[in-house]
Amino acid sequence: MKVGVLFIHGYTGAPYEVEPFVNYVKEHTDWEVSVVTLPGHGEELELREMLAEDWTMEAEIAIRKLMNQVDRIHVVGFSMGGLIALYLSLRYPVERLLLLSAAAKYIAPGQMLQDIRDITVDLLKKQADQNPVYMRYRQKAGKTPLRSAYQFTRIVKLVEPYYEKIRIPVCLVQGKKDGIVPFQAAEYLYEQLGSEEKQLIYSECGKHHICYSDDCDDWFKQALAFLDQPIPMPEDTIPSVS
Incomplete structure (x- = not known):
């Protein structure tokens, strides 16, 4: 049976946010992989006129297209993309969900302050261009209107x-040093989900962009093993042993 995986990036982000895991899946499977770019996102942010419906509809278009090419479908969502993945699973026959830094709750002030301190130190050392957090914040500064945040x-x-x-x-994957989504959000979401089969993977050193964590090779393997579980046979089709 042909397997397909839809990847959805996060708010103000782009496919690069999930690219390391996308590449890992491509290297270790023969699955059909689709990575959606939400409207207003990408290399240049144009979010002022975007609505939540624009993002969910683009994800629906992507999953419908992928469904026409495969027999089984999984969805991987990062940050806000994790919430859109949940939305899709309520409307389409998604088999498994992988939620990365899912933004069920957001802004962890303690870690964000630490990130700012790190940026300040780099600025004093004139090494800010080597700090990925600073570069990310600088790129997005002024391009995220309040209307879009709403x-x-x-x-x-x-x-x-x-x-x-x-x-x-x-399966949820959450970094304990996430400065955007507090790691307790993963525990909250884990408890709230009605799934009988669910697991929570923590990255001790992971920040929000979890696919770039130093320990990503460890959880990549676990996450792919979760997605690659066989379909359980319905009871009425299981052959009896005489």
Whole structure:
């Protein structure tokens, strides 16, 4: 059976956020891989006129296209993309969900302050261009209108009432040093989901962009093993042993 995987990046992000794991999946499987770029995102941010519906609809278009090419489908969502992945699973026959730094709750002030301290030290050392956090914040500064941030919160509120209705297998991966989504958010989401089969993987050193964590090779293997589980046979099709 042909397997397909849809990857969804995060708010103000782009496919690069999930690229390391995308490449890992391509190297270790023969699956059909699709990576969506949400409207207004990508190399240049154009978010001012974007609505939450624009993002969910683009994800729906992508999953429908992939469904026409495969027999089984998984969805991998990073940050806000994790919430959109949950949304898709309520509307389409998604088999398994992998949620990376899923933004069920957001802004961890303690780690964000530490990130800012690190940036300040690099600025004093004139090494800010070598700090990936600083470069990311600088690129997005001034390009994230408040109206767009409100649309992000609409995505959160869209799926939150339905967590317990999610019954398919789910795996969450969360960095304990995430400066955007507090690591407790993964525990909250884990408890709220109605899935019987679910697991939570922590990255001790992972920040928000979890696919770039120093220990990503460890959890890449675990995450792929989760996605690669065989389909359980319905009871009425299991051959009896006489």
